Amino acid sequence: QCLVLFSSVSARYGRRGQADYAMANELLNKTAHREARARPSCRVVAINWGPWAGGMVTPGLRRVFESEGVGLIGLDAGARCLVDELGFLSDGAVEVVITSGEYGEAVEPEVEAPKLFAAFERNLEIEHYPILRSHVLGGRAVVPVALMLEWFGHAALHENPGFVFHGLNALRIFQGIRIKPGASYRVAVASERVRAHGAMGKVRVEIRGGKSSETLHASADVLLATRLSAAPDPQPMPEGLAEFTRPIEELYGTALFHGSDLRGLKSIESICDSGIVAQFAGAPSPEVWMSAPLRRAWLADPMAVDCALQLGLVWCAEACGSPSLPVAIGEYRQYSPAYPDGGVRVVARARRSGERVASLDLDLLDAEGSLVATLRACEFVMDDALAESFRCNSLAEPAVS
Secondary structure, three states: OEEEEEEEHHHHHOOOOOHHHHHHHHHHHHHHHHHHHHOOOOEEEEEEEOOEOOOOOOHHHHHHHHHOOOOOEOHHHHHHHHHHHHOOOOOOOOEEEEOOOOOHHHOOOOOOOOOOEEEEEEEEOOOOOHHHHHOEEOOEEEOOHHHHHHHHHHHHHHOOOOOEEEEEEEEEEOOOOEEOOOOOEEEEEEEOOOEEEOOEEEEEEEEEEOOOOOEEEEEEEEEEEOOOOOOOOOOOOOOOOEEOOOOHHHHEOOOEOOOHHHOOEEEEEEEEOOEEEEEEOOOOOHHHHOOOOOOOOOOOOHHHHHHHHHHHHHHHHHHHOOOEEEEEEEEEEEOOOOOOOOOEEEEEEEEEEOOOEEEEEEEEEOOOOOEEEEEEEEEEEEOOOHHHHHHOOOOOOOOOO
16 A cells, blocks of 8 residues: 655755765665556655654764754654655655655654763673673674673663662664674763653663774663662463473574573473473672673673573574574563572563564562563564574684784
8 A cells, every 4th residue: 555765855955975875865766656657556655854853863963964954853743744645645746855844843843862971881802701602693702682781780870879770671782792702892881860750760871882982782771769669460371381391402502592601591391372481590790701890799680681581582483483582672670689599480471473573571580489570572583594693603713814
């Protein structure tokens, strides 16, 4: 019924230094005309968007646009403009230009981006982060999401003394942090000062990398509190659970790629199409995993969190038949100031699953069955091509010139 191509205003008006970008988007415009002729019953439109107040328009680029007198399209306003345009299902134009001056009241005033302060920087080297030897994909060490979660918590507390780490929302991985053997990679973690968020405070945190911190690797909204909330009741057990009979050793190199220091999976109790249950060990002290840790004790437990995500990988492989990787955590909440020494029991329930993406909720329980922490809306991208990367789970030797 609809075929919508997102082009750029640069295709219509051009812009200094963007000849190749303008040409590429003009190709989208011409493609729209061709498809409109080939699909007379379909609404085909190429929208030549002006710059939006978000996405790849960084604060620095925002200032460039302002100096040129170019306004930005508000996020909600731009979405409404698209909906309005799709209302012309039969007689709309094939090429449409939408800028900040269009649609009058539909364009909202620019929302100022939060001011972030440098919390800490680290030069990541495998020699100083030996845990990375156990988290290798395709011959390159990759920083685990669970370790990023720790960094988010540390950064939020750095600018906001007097609070405790209670969790986070909307953790997104935009580009994994990959470390080559013998190389060093600089990461900078920045946070804002706490803002009110109901009974808690919310803090935006970003992890950037490279010499000028030009690469955004991950972001999250960290929740801080003066004291932890009481734990709610755990979610009910998945229905139809059956005993899991495969040896755990068979999972590594197939469903899992983790090395010896991250193999905290003690046992998988049961599995079904709607969930999985397992037991995991806890993490050793921070100095075992890295030299010069940020604190002497973990804020969460990166072994438990990583193993909970490992359980998602196992479920995707067993229930959906495909290897996967975690790309987002909708919500993490922690109800205990410290994880139990003996590890945790994890109960995972599937929220939804498709050909490419699965979403799971996970409860992390202590020996008495009380919630230690929860992970909600954990998204896993499934791709059969990951199988080869999972098999290459040892560090590639650096090239010799």
